[in-house]
Amino acid sequence: MxxxxxxxxxxxxxxxxxxxxxxxxxxxxxxxxxxxxxxxxxxxxxxxxxxxxxxxxxxxxxxxxxxxxxxxxxxxxxxxxxxxxxxxxxxxxxxxxxxxxxxxRGQLDDPQRxxxxxxxxxxxxxxxxxxxxxxxxxxxxxxxxxxxxxxxxxxxxxxxxxxxxxxxxxxxxxxxxxxxxxxxxxxxxxxxxDLDLPLTDALSDHCGQCTACLDSCPTGAIVAPYQVDARRCISYLTIELHGAIPEALRPLIGNRVYGCDDCQLCCPWNRFAHPSAEEDFMPRHGLDAATLVELFGWSVETFAERMAGSPIYRIGHARWLRNLAVGLGNAATSESVVAALAARADHDDPLVREHVQWALAQHQA
Known part of the structure; x- marks a missing residue:
């Protein structure tokens, strides 16, 4: 305890x-x-x-x-x-x-990123x-x-x-x-x-009739106001889930390879968000501009080196590749995308192999 x-x-x-x-x-x-x-x-x-x-x-x-x-x-x-x-x-x-x-938004709209x-x-x-x-x-x-x-x-x-x-x-x-x-x-x-401090007052709800977050969720994970079914949430699927991502949800994930911000990007209250002064929270290793092909090519060693000190590190290289494979499966068909997936088709981890095979099948349809 x-x-x-x-x-x-x-x-x-x-x-x-x-x-x-x-x-x-x-x-x-x-x-x-x-x-x-x-x-x-x-x-x-x-x-x-x-x-x-x-x-x-x-x-x-x-x-x-x-x-x-x-x-x-x-x-x-x-x-x-x-x-x-x-x-x-x-x-x-x-x-x-x-x-x-x-x-x-530019990243989300570019299926190669x-x-x-x-x-x-x-x-x-x-x-x-x-x-x-x-x-x-x-x-x-x-x-x-x-x-x-x-x-x-x-x-x-x-x-x-x-x-x-x-x-x-x-x-x-x-x-x-x-x-x-x-x-x-x-x-x-x-x-x-253990200090018996005076309490500060709670605030009232200011969402009103707005349903922007419910309407924007790519997978419909916000099943009702204030209720999230984690099993459909992209953050859960790409971070917390250890096994295979359900096939029915893969096309809905798009190019989101770690977490999801859609319900925040659409929220009117984020007009008032404060820019952070924390240098540690600024983008590292080009993660704010990288392509799916580029990240999918990272070796175990490269992943460990570049993700050291990052929250992404805890999901491990295999799940990182799993997420990227889904993104590549949703990307526009190109020689570079197919070649990147083919290079991982015989990966040692069955979780990675299955998602790569699914992704390749999307480009053969």
Missing amino acids: AQFDHQKLPAGQGGGATGAALVDKIRAWARELGFGAIGIADIHHPEAEQGLQAWLDAGYHGQMDYMAKHGMRRCRPAELVPGTRRVITARLDYWPGQDQMMDA AYVSRYALGRDYHKVLRQRLKKLAERIGQEVPHQWRVFTDSAPVAEVELATRSGLGWRGKHSLLLSREAGSYFFLGEIFT
């Missing part, structure tokens, strides 16, 4: 601001560290438990067995880390800027955000002694629920957090603390 990190304060420190004054200071320290906003959430979420259980009962989690394994602990912070009284939620922007977002979700173009956000959260927790500890533990998509934590309850935004119909000031292009992180 996770435990708090115990922090020892330097001599002469501690016993500082409390209550609302402390929250104001936390906000200021968070801004200094580059966070877009912070909020304070309670640890009791019975309504979220009901929603999570219904989602699991519907089988919408697919092969993500860990979702069912941890069950309601995801909605009970004090069970995950005993002693927790409050959760400090934080938002860190990753939007690479207007030029990148304008080019995103590979589309990588904007959040994954740079370095792995887990390390960046975790270190920033630790610095914030330590700075709070210099003012008031506390026990804490930080998380960022790294444990059974209901991140969007906590962020919603703490006022960082509201849950959009695509199930992601939305902010009137920052859209949805940001990462979320949490500090579990």
Whole structure:
């Protein structure tokens, strides 16, 4: 079971601001560290438990067995880390800027290019955000002694629920957090603390009658407002799924080889997204302009070298090739596309071979 990190304060420190004054200071320290906003959430979420259980009962989690394994602990912070009284939620922007977002549509419209979700173009956000959260927790500890533990998509934590309850935004119909000031292009992180901080107010929903995200989903994964069937979601299919991508969904994936941004690209609130100042989140190794053929030619060694420190690294070379093979199968027929696929037709991994054979068949029809 996770435990708090115990922090020892330097001599002469501690016993500082409390209550609302402390929250104001936390906000200021968070801004200094580059966070877009912070909020304070309670640890009791019975309504979220009901929603999570219904989602699991519907089988919408697919092969993500860990979702069912941890069950309601995801909605009970004090069970995950005993002693927790409050959760400090934080938002860190990753939007690479207007030029990148304008080019995103250009990439999706060019079947020869590979589309990588904007959040994954740079370095792995887990390390960046975790270190920033630790610095914030330590700075709070210099003012008031506390026990804490930080998380960022790294444990059974209901991140969007906590962020919603703490006022960082509201849950959009695509199930992601939305902010009137920052859209949805940001990462979320949490500090579990034993400080009894005053709560920040939740926000009302501002999606109104808009259904842009439901209408734009290539595979129809947003089965109803606020409900996503992961088994149809391209992010799940290209990242979480370990086996074969269902054939019926392959043509719908297009050239999306790692994740999918369609439900965010169409969202009106992303007009207000903030460009990130984080150099680590900027595109690396030409991932924002690479062709499917180019990436499909990467060897195991090249993949390991160029994807080191990237969130893409964790899916491994075989699943990377699987995703690219689907993209190549959806690409316009050309000598270079067929030659690239033929070169992998006898690949050692049966998962890669099957997807390559499917892709080749698309160009023989």
